[in-house]
Amino acid sequence: MRIFRLSSVAPRIFQSNHYATLSPAATIAGALQEHINSPSPNSGKKIHADIIKTGFRPNLNISIKLLILHLKCGCMTYARQVFDELPKPTLSAYNYMISGYLKQGLVKQCLLLVQRMAFSGEKADGYTLSMVLKASSSSSTSLGSLCRLVHARIIKGHVELDNVLVTALVDAYVKSGKLECARTVFETMKDESVVCSTSMISGYMNQGLVEDAEEIFDKTRVKDIVVYNAMVEGLSRTGETAKRAVEMYVSMQRAGFHPNISSFASVIGACSVLTAREVGMQVHGQVMKSGVYEHIKMGSSLLDMYAKCGGIDDARRVFDQMQERNVFSWTSMIDGYGKNGNPEEALELFAKMKEVNIAPNYVTFLGALSACSHSGLVEKGYEVFESMQRDYSMRPKMEHYACMVDLMGRAGDLSKAFEFVRAMPERPNSDVWAALLSSCRLHGNVDIASAAASELFKLNADKRPGAYIALSNVLASAGKWEKVSEIRDVMKARKIPKNIGRSWISADKAQ
Structure with missing residues (x-):
């Protein structure tokens, strides 16, 4: 072996004589540690180059430091090379390498290394298992099964359940939909963790278990803005709980937390659900004062809220003020223009969108087709529909087919709509047949209505009470009262209720 040239490393890196009396190994270890602690560790790679040039054989301590250095520099290839040259990788070496892969988003390599570690006989610790759970959460692995395997390894291996491991296990169980298992692990925590609480709240909210989420929130003694945001976001999803989302948003501020982008987006969403325009305007004022008004997420949320509350001019004003769209x-x-009775403006904006090279998505096309339907522009609708595949290679979904059927049906061309449905490349779903039946009701076409209703009942006989009513009305309009009685008898026999229609308006300013 060639003699290690200390002069090629130490004096070049250290200006003092502090390392002069140390062994080459201690000198190199000290030099590497300084580069690891440095905000710009890349220059430390020169030490590795000198080690290779001189033929110096690094000990385990130096090898680990080289591994850490390359990981900190983001050089995964060099880090793996150092790792593979270790005669017998230690637990810490495995953990450093697994963590490095995870930080770089290299999930497959991360899990393969965990597998190699298991085959080598090295026993995983809590940190290793927490990384396995994090890696699996971001991959297509069957997370539910893996959670149970890791949990079993923890119990059998007497691995200490520290906060890091508990948090990872709870989060993984939540993401796999195993809320009961997640709650069991959550209850074992010795010290309260707001991160775990937030994960449990999000999991419960995702499954509509609002009371369970509120229970966790109330039990969380030390709260932060993230846990408040989880509550506001979860409550903002439905009309039954959206008002409580606004109340939670107010409580958050009374507790001393200033809203951030997530807070604003969630409460604006609640205002959209409630069509609470005045509350939305107050939040708009807060957004403008907060310094995040120019964020694209804020502009999109505000214009969507105004559009859903009927304030289409306010929505357009926000849209025009957005620096980035x-x-x-x-x-x-x-979509806002279409739903507020401005189909011409919707189609004009759709054309302008393509002019500025913003590629439409499936929802954009749905909005454009709906605008065509409401304005009776059949030819334009065909053009929009055909451009999906022709210009953007987007295969139309059932919603788009249903919209086209509605477009032709509203225009009175029921035969053409029926032929369109029968020529579909996929089997029409209940929404498509419902759109055709609705059009038949509008124009009183008994034959096509009967055919559409028959197909609809085959697909969803018990969950479409409106279909029975629509067919009954078509038959009644044609004077076929015996058939109407038959339909009513079928509804009674199948215990299909006629839902009572309701509508409501805001009366805050009623005199």
Whole structure:
């Protein structure tokens, strides 16, 4: 072996004589540690180059430091080379390498290394298992099964359940939908963790278990803005709980937390569900004062809220003020115009969107087709529909087919709509047949209505009470009262209720 040239490393790196009396190994270890601690560790790679040039054989301590150095520099190839040259990788070496892969998003390599570690006989610790759970959460692995395997390894191996491991296990169980298992692990925590609480709240909210989420929130003594945001976001999803989302948003501020982008987006979403325009305007004022008004997420949320509350001019004002727009911003504005009775403006904006090279998505096309339907522009609708595959290689979904059927049906061309449905490349779903049946009701076509209703009942006989009513009305309009009685008898026999229609308006300013 060639003699290690200390002069090629130490004096070049250290200006003092502090390392002069140390062995070459201690000198190199000290030099590497300084580079590891440095905000710019890349220059430390020169030490590795000198080690290779001189033929010096690094000990385990130096090898681990070289591994850490390359990982900190993001050089996964060199890090893996150092790892593979270890005679017998230690647990810490495995953990450093697994963690490095995980930080770089290299999930497959991460899990393969975990597998190699298991085959080598090296026993995983809590940190290893927490990384396995994090890696699996971001991959297509069957997370539920893996959670149970890791949990079993923890119990059998007497691995200490520290906060890091508990948090990872709870989060993995939540993401796999195993909320009961997640709650069991959550209850074993010795010290309260707001991160775990937030994960449990999000899991419960995702499954509509609002009371369970509120229970966790109430039990969380030390709260932060993230846990408040989880509550506001979860409550904002339905009309039954959206008002409580606004109340939670107010409580968050009374507790001393200033809203951030996530807070604003969630409460604006609640205002959209409630069509609470005045509350939305107050939040808009807060957004403008907060310094995040120019963020694209804020503009998209606000214009969507105004559009859903009927304030289409306010929505357009927000849209025009946005410094940056994405496909979601354009889609919300197009959809808003369509739903507020401005189909011409919707189609004009759709054309302008393509002019500025913003590629529409499936929802954008749905909004454009809906606008064509409401304005009776059949030919334009065909053009939009055909451009999906022709110009953007987007295969139409059932919603788009249903929209086209509605477009032709509204225009009175029921035969053409029926032929369109029968020529579909996929089997029509209940929404498509329902759209055709609705059009038949509008124009009183008994034959096509009967055919559409028959297909609809085959697909969803018990969950479409409106279909029975629609067919009954078509038959009644044609004077076929015996058939009407038959339909009513079938509904009674199958215990299909006629839902009572309801509508509501805001009366805050009623005199």
